[in-house]
Amino acid sequence: MNKKNVLAALAIIAISGGLLAASTFAVLHFVPTPVPELYGESKRQGIPPMTLANSKIPILKVEASMPATTVKEYLEQTMTEEDIQQIYHYFDNIKVEVEASNRKITDPEAKRLEVLKEQYIYEGVRPQKPLPLKEGNYSFYLDLSKATYVYPERLLTDEELLQYIDWHSRVNFALSKRIVKPQPDSKDISEADALAKAHDSVTRLFDVDVSKLKVTILYNKFGPGQIGEWIVHFQPYNVERLQASAETYFMYDVFIDSLTGNVIDTTLFNSNYKRTPITAAMKEQIKQDHSWIDAAKTIVREKQGDTRAITNTSFIEDVKNDQRGVVAISISLEDGNAYTAELRYPEKTLRCLIYEPAPKKI
Numbered sequence: 001m002n003k004k005n006v007l008a009a010l011a012i013i014a015i016s017g018g019l020l021a022a023s024t025f026a027v028l029h030f031v032p033t034p035v036p037e038l039y040g041e042s043k044r045q046g047i048p049p050m051t052l053a054n055s056k057i058p059i060l061k062v063e064a065s066m067p068a069t070t071v072k073e074y075l076e077q078t079m080t081e082e083d084i085q086q087i088y089h090y091f092d093n094i095k096v097e098v099e100a101s102n103r104k105i106t107d108p109e110a111k112r113l114e115v116l117k118e119q120y121i122y123e124g125v126r127p128q129k130p131l132p133l134k135e136g137n138y139s140f141y142l143d144l145s146k147a148t149y150v151y152p153e154r155l156l157t158d159e160e161l162l163q164y165i166d167w168h169s170r171v172n173f174a175l176s177k178r179i180v181k182p183q184p185d186s187k188d189i190s191e192a193d194a195l196a197k198a199h200d201s202v203t204r205l206f207d208v209d210v211s212k213l214k215v216t217i218l219y220n221k222f223g224p225g226q227i228g229e230w231i232v233h234f235q236p237y238n239v240e241r242l243q244a245s246a247e248t249y250f251m252y253d254v255f256i257d258s259l260t261g262n263v264i265d266t267t268l269f270n271s272n273y274k275r276t277p278i279t280a281a282m283k284e285q286i287k288q289d290h291s292w293i294d295a296a297k298t299i300v301r302e303k304q305g306d307t308r309a310i311t312n313t314s315f316i317e318d319v320k321n322d323q324r325g326v327v328a329i330s331i332s333l334e335d336g337n338a339y340t341a342e343l344r345y346p347e348k349t350l351r352c353l354i355y356e357p358a359p360k361k362i
Contacts, residue, residue, distance in 0.1 A: 069121050075173045086133075086144075087174040094147050101149040105156075113161050114244035120165050122237070127162035142167065182221045188228050188258035191217060198232035198254035201266045205303050205353055210234045210252065219258065228258035248272040260357070267352040275325035276345050286327055286345070287315060295348045296329040296341040304353065309334040316340065326351060 105113070119125040132141035139152040140160040156164075184191070195217055202210050213234040220229050235251040236242060242249045248271055255265040278286070286292055293313050300306050316328035321342070331339040336358030342351045 070124055071121055071169060072173070074124075074126070075170060079170060079173065083170065084174045084177070087171050088178075090144050091171070091175060096147050099142070099147045099149055101151060103151050103153075105151075109156050109161065111244040112158065113165070114240045116158060116161050117165055118238060118240035120162060120169070121240075125162065127159055127166050129159075129163070131163035131167040133167075140164075182219060182226075182228075184219050184228060184258060188219075189230070189256070189261045191219070191230070193261065194230035194256050194258070195232060197256055197261065197263055198230075198234075198266075201254050201263045202234060202252045204305065205266055205299070205350060206252065206268055208250070208252075213237075213252075214239075229264075230256040230258050232256070242271070246272070257357075262355055262357060265352065265354050268350065273344070277325055278322040278327070278345055282345070283322065292327055292343065292348065293329060295343060296331055296339075299341050299350055299353065300331055300339050303350075304339070306333070306339075308337070 116125065132138045133144045135141065135143050135145075135150075138150075139154075140150065140156060140163070142149050189197075195215070198215075198217075199210060202208060214237045216233045216235075218231050220231060221227065222229065232254040233251065234253075236249050239249060239251075250271070251269040253265070253267045253269070254263060256263050292315075296313065297310060300310070310331055311334050312330075312332040314330050316330050318328060321328050325345045327343045327345050327348075329341050329343065331341065333339075338356040338358075340352075340354040340356065342354070343349065344351050
């Protein structure tokens with residue numbers, strides 16, 4: 001367990017004033033990867049991170065029926081101050097990066113865990129008893145004194161998986177109370193404006209209707225200058241079940257400068273997209289193929305709707321992009337601002353559009 005990662009993740013979760021469904025919330029810089037690991041995400045166990053939900057998360061107009069969640073209310077009603085202090089004590093004094101365990105979770109267990117997670121969040125399914133937290137006559141328990149999970153040789157039952165989910169929900173709930181939440185200033189754009197900008201950007205760039213997707217919005221400050229930023233995430237309501245069944249689903253992340261209101265980054269995540277790494281030979285062919293530049297220009301002009309004259313275009317050399325199967329193209333505008341369009345290889349489809357404002361003159 002890495003305490004810095006835990007606190008960073010919880011800070012992100014707590015920013016919007018509640019427990020967010022953040023297991024798939026993409027907040028890393030321009031890359032649609034999961035949020036930094038929450039407490040209890042164990043590399044050895046291979047158990048997916050927990051998700052928590054808050055019924056007060058702001059949502060767009062939704063035409064489909066929205067699943068409700070009572071997780072926050074449930075935890076507030078059932079967790080005592082003693083429970084919370086026990087979690088604080090354990091978290092503050094644990095000496096290992098990740099908890100140990102006597103075996104790894106199996107693939108069938110992991111798939112059932114995702115389904116039960118969704119039922120826990122949206123259907124109110126709860127364990128009959130809490131996860132045991134000390135050694136004893138139990139088939140499955142967490143020994144807090146040794147920071148070790150003890151699994152039975154058999155597969156975990158649904159009850160035991162629910163105990164695991166419930167324990168991590170309680171831990172995240174308790175630790176989120178410690179976080180000081182950044183608040184937007186009077187000079188920042190409002191949450192409603194940020195939400196509208198994110199909705200517009202995703203709709204324009206990817207031709208999708210996000211009205212039926214779950215939306216999470218939070219405000220964050222970063223860097224030495226404590227620069228404000230709105231982060232908006234769209235995902236299906238049943239993402240846990242889709243993950244468990246390996247079905248394809250899409251998520252969208254939008255980063256907005258809270259002072260200027262500029263949409264800085266709009267990114268698409270495709271759960272089942274198969275990357276095609278770009279070799280040196282492929283790269284040379286791409287450089288000779290002007291259709292890549294044309295595709296990027298079309299996105300800026302027709303999708304983004306930017307009417308400023310384009311003064312220069314160029315391929316961005318980046319080994320990581322090659323490994324990810326991404327062709328990044330820089331597009332400079334007449335006023336010094338620029339875009340970076342990241343296109344998937346070989347389809348030339350947009351993965352991410354990044355806006356790069358011109359440096360301020362001193």
